[in-house]
Amino acid sequence: xxxxxxxxxxxxxxxxxxxxxxxxxxxxxxxxxxxxxxxxxxxxxxxxxxxxxxxxxxxxxxxxxxxxxxxxxxxxxxxxxxxxxxxxxxxxxxxxxxxxxxxxxxxxxxxxxxxxxxxxxxxxxxxxxxxxxxxxxxxxxxxxxxxxxxxxxxxxxxxxxxxxxxxxxxxxxxxxxxxxxxxxxxxxxxxxxxxxxxxxxxxxxxxxxxxxxxxxxxxxxxxxxxxxxxxxxxxxxxxxxxxxxxxxx
Numbered sequence: 001x002x003x004x005x006x007x008x009x010x011x012x013x014x015x016x017x018x019x020x021x022x023x024x025x026x027x028x029x030x031x032x033x034x035x036x037x038x039x040x041x042x043x044x045x046x047x048x049x050x051x052x053x054x055x056x057x058x059x060x061x062x063x064x065x066x067x068x069x070x071x072x073x074x075x076x077x078x079x080x081x082x083x084x085x086x087x088x089x090x091x092x093x094x095x096x097x098x099x100x101x102x103x104x105x106x107x108x109x110x111x112x113x114x115x116x117x118x119x120x121x122x123x124x125x126x127x128x129x130x131x132x133x134x135x136x137x138x139x140x141x142x143x144x145x146x147x148x149x150x151x152x153x154x155x156x157x158x159x160x161x162x163x164x165x166x167x168x169x170x171x172x173x174x175x176x177x178x179x180x181x182x183x184x185x186x187x188x189x190x191x192x193x194x195x196x197x198x199x200x201x202x203x204x205x206x207x208x209x210x211x212x213x214x215x216x217x218x219x220x221x222x223x224x225x226x227x228x229x230x231x232x233x234x235x236x237x238x239x240x241x242x243x244x245x246x247x248x249x
Contacts, residue, residue, distance in 0.1 A: 001073035003031035007197065008167070010109055010216035014099040019092050023064075026076035027056075027090065032098050034061040035105070036075045039184075040129030041112055041215045046100035048077060050090075056083055104133050105216065110224045111136040113165065113217040114155060114244055116201055116209040117224075119183050121154045122146065126184045127239060131215070136244045139235060146240055151229045155244075162222040163202045169195040175212065183211050 002020075005012050017029040027048065037043035043061035050056065057080040064074035077098070079087055112131050115138055119126065128139030140146075175181060175196050199217060202208035208221075218224060226247035233241040 002029060002075040004035075004075065005031055005033050006035050006216055007214070010105075011219075013102045014097055017096055017098050019090060019094045019096060020074070021092055022087055022090050023076065025087075026062075026078045027087070028064060028074050028076055029096070029098060032061075032075055032077070033100055034058065034075065034077055034098060035108075035216055036061045036063045038063060038071075039213065039215050040115075041108060041131040042133070043078075044100045044105055044108075046098070049097040049099060051095060054086070056086055106218075107133040109216045109218050111227070111244060112215045113201070113221065114159075114224050114227050116199060116211070116213070116217070117155055117158045117221065118151070118242060118244070119211070120158070120201075120209045121151055122242065128241070129184065134245070135230070137241055139239050139241045141238055142240055143238055144240075146232050146242060148229045148232050151232075151242065155227055155229070158208065159221050159224045159227070162220050163206075163208050164220050165217055166200045167217075168198045168200060170198055170212075171195055181211050 005015055012033045015031060015033050017031045020028045020030050034044040034046060035041065037060065045060060046058050047055045048058060058077045059080040060078040062076050062078060063071040064076045066072040108131060115129065115131065115136050118138055122140050125141040126138050127141045130137050172194055196212045197214055198210065199213040200207065200210045201221065227244050228247045229242055230245040231243040233243070235241045
């Protein structure tokens with residue numbers, strides 16, 4: 001398996017690692033700071049620095065598949081095109097330094113945290129999500145109209161209030177007893193270890209959002225910066241899409 005260091009510290013930018021195996025177009029490490037695509041969040045990009053100081057550019061990060069095609073506990077670092085010869089020179093056991101594109105990751109962290117704030121402002125089930133460095137969107141299962149300016153103002157207030165974010169966990173049994181904690185209709189939290197990772201925004205006295213989530217986030221809502229609702233779309237009779245973007249400088 002790959003030790004996913006980003007789960008406990010989203011601010012880690014690099015780490016030493018050992019190659020477990022090389023597969024077509026990708027490298028599996030024993031530990032990594034790279035987040036694999038999942039839960040609507042895009043996979044990280046960055047570089048693997050080799051022992052001689054040269055670099056392999058990583059264009060994407062994905063979860064490996066097991067023999068039955070299901071996501072496994074290994075993470076594949078997908079090399080950018082044109083580096084086949086360099087990949088061929090690698091071998092299991094080689095040491096590398098994994099370094100993410102921090103500027104890109106930080107945008108993903110900020111947007112992902114903003115989508116949690118949006119869940120607070122629109123307390124409806126979510127049936128679709130996409131988080132990229134340039135925009136984020138949530139599809140809400142609802143029929144009522146939404147106001148773009150009111151949501152933008154609500155986000156600005158929650159960002160300015162500087163609510164802290166806490167990473168925690170609950171047991172599978174606790175989640176089963178509180179199914180409403182799962183806001184997403186399309187993505188279920190991963191199970192199998194007995195506990196499920198959670199994200200809490202705000203304190204016990206002023207809980208803004210609390211739900212299972214495996215993504216990367218900032219430590220305080222103030223770090224999100226200026227985000228705005230750029231578009232609200234009626235995707236179907238029972239779906240309203242809210243798109244977030246960066247505010248113009």
